[in-house]
Amino acid sequence: MDLKAVLKNQNVLKKRSGYMWAMTATILWGLWYLPGSVLWVLDPFATMYGDIAVESGDVAALLVTAVLITAFNALAVVVVLTIWNGSLGKLGELKRTMREIHPCTKWFFAASIFGGPVAILGSFIAMGFVGAAFAAVAALLYPVVGTILANRWYGEKITKRALVGMFFMICGGIVIFGAGITGELGASVPLIGIIGGLMIPIGWGVEGAIAGKGLDVAEPDAALHLRFISETAIWWVIVIPILALVGFPMYTYALAFFDPLVMMVMFFAGLAFGYEYVCWYKSFPLIGIARAQGITILYVVVVVVALYLFFGSVPDSSLLIGGALGIAGAAVMFSEDVTEEESIRT
Amino acid sequence: MTLRPLKFRILEIMSDGKAHWNNEIIETVGEEYAMTDDYGRSSINFDLIELASGGLISSLEAQIDEDTGHLLRKYGITDYGKVRASESCFRSL
Numbered sequence: 001m002d003l004k005a006v007l008k009n010q011n012v013l014k015k016r017s018g019y020m021w022a023m024t025a026t027i028l029w030g031l032w033y034l035p036g037s038v039l040w041v042l043d044p045f046a047t048m049y050g051d052i053a054v055e056s057g058d059v060a061a062l063l064v065t066a067v068l069i070t071a072f073n074a075l076a077v078v079v080v081l082t083i084w085n086g087s088l089g090k091l092g093e094l095k096r097t098m099r100e101i102h103p104c105t106k107w108f109f110a111a112s113i114f115g116g117p118v119a120i121l122g123s124f125i126a127m128g129f130v131g132a133a134f135a136a137v138a139a140l141l142y143p144v145v146g147t148i149l150a151n152r153w154y155g156e157k158i159t160k161r162a163l164v165g166m167f168f169m170i171c172g173g174i175v176i177f178g179a180g181i182t183g184e185l186g187a188s189v190p191l192i193g194i195i196g197g198l199m200i201p202i203g204w205g206v207e208g209a210i211a212g213k214g215l216d217v218a219e220p221d222a223a224l225h226l227r228f229i230s231e232t233a234i235w236w237v238i239v240i241p242i243l244a245l246v247g248f249p250m251y252t253y254a255l256a257f258f259d260p261l262v263m264m265v266m267f268f269a270g271l272a273f274g275y276e277y278v279c280w281y282k283s284f285p286l287i288g289i290a291r292a293q294g295i296t297i298l299y300v301v302v303v304v305v306a307l308y309l310f311f312g313s314v315p316d317s318s319l320l321i322g323g324a325l326g327i328a329g330a331a332v333m334f335s336e337d338v339t340e341e342e343s344i345r346t
Numbered sequence: 347m348t349l350r351p352l353k354f355r356i357l358e359i360m361s362d363g364k365a366h367w368n369n370e371i372i373e374t375v376g377e378e379y380a381m382t383d384d385y386g387r388s389s390i391n392f393d394l395i396e397l398a399s400g401g402l403i404s405s406l407e408a409q410i411d412e413d414t415g416h417l418l419r420k421y422g423i424t425d426y427g428k429v430r431a432s433e434s435c436f437r438s439l
Contacts, residue, residue, distance in 0.1 A: 006410060010417060100350065217354060
C-alpha cells in the first residue's frame, strides 16, 4: 500500500473511532434513563419527594430531590471513573492534570458548572414548570450552541453536510416529542420554565466547547475525572449545604441512602453516565464538538426504545418517523468525505 | 523532576521549533513516564494524534517503517500550538 493510501486510512480510522465513541456515548446516555427513572421510586428519594411536596409543593420537591439524586449520581461517577482510570493506569495522569489549575483544572471546573448545575437543574426546572417534552426538545438544541461556540472560539471546521445531518437529527427529536409539547405550551408558560429550558442547551453546549478547549492540553480520561470531581464538590460542598441551611432535610435523606438496592441502582446509573461521558469526551478531539454533540442527540431514540423494552412504556408512532429522521441525519454526517487533512480546526 | 501532564511534555519537546518523528517522542516520553510497553507507547502516539487533530502540531512528513510496517510521522508545532503552549504550559515561550 502506498503512503498516501496509508495516511488516508489513518484518517478514516480516526473518524470511525470518533463516531464509534460518540455512538457508544449515545447508547449509554439513553440507557442511563433506566436506573435514572427507577431512583425516583426508591427510598429515600420517593419519601423525600412526598414529604417535601406536602411542605413546600411539587415543584420544590422535584428540584430538591433532583439535587440529591444528581449529587449521588456525580459521586457514583467519580467511583466508576476511579476504577476506570485505575485499571488504565491513568491515576498518575489525573494527579498531574489536577495540579495544573490555570491551564487544565479551571476549564474542567467550568465545564462541570455548565454541564452539572446549569444543564441538569435547567432540565428539572423546565420539567417542573412546563413539562418533560418541553425539557427534552430544549435539550435537543445543545449541539447548535456547542457548534457555534467551537467554530467562533477556536475555529473548529464544520461542513455543510455535518450541519445538514445535525438538522435532520434535531427534526427527528422534535417529531418524537412534538405532540407532547403542544399540550404543555398553553397560554401561560411561566418565565422560569423558559429560563430552565434555555439553561439546558446553554449548559451542555458550553460544556462541550469549554471541554474542547481544555482537551487541547489534557488527556480525555483524566480531564473527565476532574470534571466529575468538580461537579461532586459543587453539589456536596456548595448546593446541598445551602439547601440544608434553607431548611430542607438534605442530610437526613442522604444518610438513608445506604441501602444495598438503592446503592446498586445508583452504581448502574454511575456506570452508564460515567462511561457515557468517557466516550463523549474521547470523541471530541477526533471528530470535533459539532459532530460528537450532533450524533449524541440520537439518545432520545435509545431512551424511548429502552423504556419500552424494560418498563413496557409503549412508544408513540412518532418514534418511527423521528427515529428514521435521526438515523438519516447520522448517516448524512457519517458519509462526509475523509480528506488527508489531519486537523479538525481551521 | 516533577512530571507534568503528557500533552504538556510533548508540547515542550516540540517547542524547540524543530520537527520530530513520532517514534522519537514516544521513546523520550515513554522513558520519562515509565510508559515503555505497547500500551504506553500507543497512549503517547494517541496523544500525538489528538494534538494534531486539534491543530496544535502538524505532520510535515510521513514514511512507513520498513521493520515494523508502522506509519511514522514527523511533527512540527503550529502557530496555534505555540499560542496554546504559551497560554497553558510554558510562560517562557
